[in-house]
Amino acid sequence: MESLLQILSPDFLLRNSVYTSILVGFACPLVGVFLVLRRLVFMGVALPQISSTGVAVALSIPLWLGVSHAAHSSQSEHAMAFAGSIAFTLIAILVLAFLERRGKGQPEGRLGTAYVVAAALSILILSKNRYAELGWLDLLKGEVITISNFDLSLTATMLALVLMALALFHKELFLVSFDRVMAITLGKNVVFWDSILYLLLGLTVSLAVLSVGPLIAFGFLLIPALIAHLFARTMRQFLLIASFTGGVASFIGFWIAYAWDFPVGPADVVLLGIFYGIAWVVAGIAGLTSDKRPGRNSRAPGGTGQAGASL
Numbered sequence: 001m002e003s004l005l006q007i008l009s010p011d012f013l014l015r016n017s018v019y020t021s022i023l024v025g026f027a028c029p030l031v032g033v034f035l036v037l038r039r040l041v042f043m044g045v046a047l048p049q050i051s052s053t054g055v056a057v058a059l060s061i062p063l064w065l066g067v068s069h070a071a072h073s074s075q076s077e078h079a080m081a082f083a084g085s086i087a088f089t090l091i092a093i094l095v096l097a098f099l100e101r102r103g104k105g106q107p108e109g110r111l112g113t114a115y116v117v118a119a120a121l122s123i124l125i126l127s128k129n130r131y132a133e134l135g136w137l138d139l140l141k142g143e144v145i146t147i148s149n150f151d152l153s154l155t156a157t158m159l160a161l162v163l164m165a166l167a168l169f170h171k172e173l174f175l176v177s178f179d180r181v182m183a184i185t186l187g188k189n190v191v192f193w194d195s196i197l198y199l200l201l202g203l204t205v206s207l208a209v210l211s212v213g214p215l216i217a218f219g220f221l222l223i224p225a226l227i228a229h230l231f232a233r234t235m236r237q238f239l240l241i242a243s244f245t246g247g248v249a250s251f252i253g254f255w256i257a258y259a260w261d262f263p264v265g266p267a268d269v270v271l272l273g274i275f276y277g278i279a280w281v282v283a284g285i286a287g288l289t290s291d292k293r294p295g296r297n298s299r300a301p302g303g304t305g306q307a308g309a310s311l
Helices: 002-008 015-037 041-064 074-102 107-127 130-140 149-178 180-185 190-212 214-231 235-260 264-286 305-309
Strands: none
Touching: 002 235, 015 041, 015 149, 015 190, 015 214, 015 235, 015 264, 041 074, 041 107, 041 190, 041 214, 074 107, 074 149, 074 190, 149 180, 149 190, 149 235, 180 190, 190 214, 214 235, 214 264, 235 264
């Protein structure tokens, strides 16, 4: 209990890390819900790693150009990292979406290849940058230690904008994700709303990777949404359960990591895995069937189904 009281103290040395972890824990599952609805789980694996490759490239550009590391402040370095992260993430989303629409090849194979190549490339690039290697390799392993006030403010502001956009456009985004045929029938601009969703996904992934690393970003994108998918009966329940699960897991995971001197990232993800296992057992005992869950119910051609009607 002493460690919990220390974490809750406003004078806690790592309070920015706690706040950032909780922000990511609450926000990432809201975007991850759309990945689960669209059955793009593998994209949730690949995107955080691709985003980290963008960070590695951005941080290494000054070195390649012969610019001294001392010429950059921490804020300018963070800005470069964010630019590289969002650029690589959005390009990857657009390319993968284009290939998916063409319907050629195996989507899982493309995403798996993108993940493993991006992971290896990130490590190779950072290993040759002695300045970036010190902090960013730790971040890639899930070490959430030093979060500046600037980083916390940037993360909170950008995630707030993402959540506002989701709140304003949730009906359109859910309809396009759940029933594209009905969306086209109703005259919705599917390409436009896909672009908005991809932009929000890219921003969230980039911020999460910059703040807490790709390991936690991937964990909170998918596992809370998968847990919520076991119990939710409407889209609203889907969102609330996923976000609540992510937020609670991020706090408890940080508490466990602090008390037992573990890396925060692995502690969070393992805890989410335990939550998922417990939820799966409970759902099985309760006899919850997949046909009643959002995104899984059968529907007549042209219909929106139960989840679509609950928008």
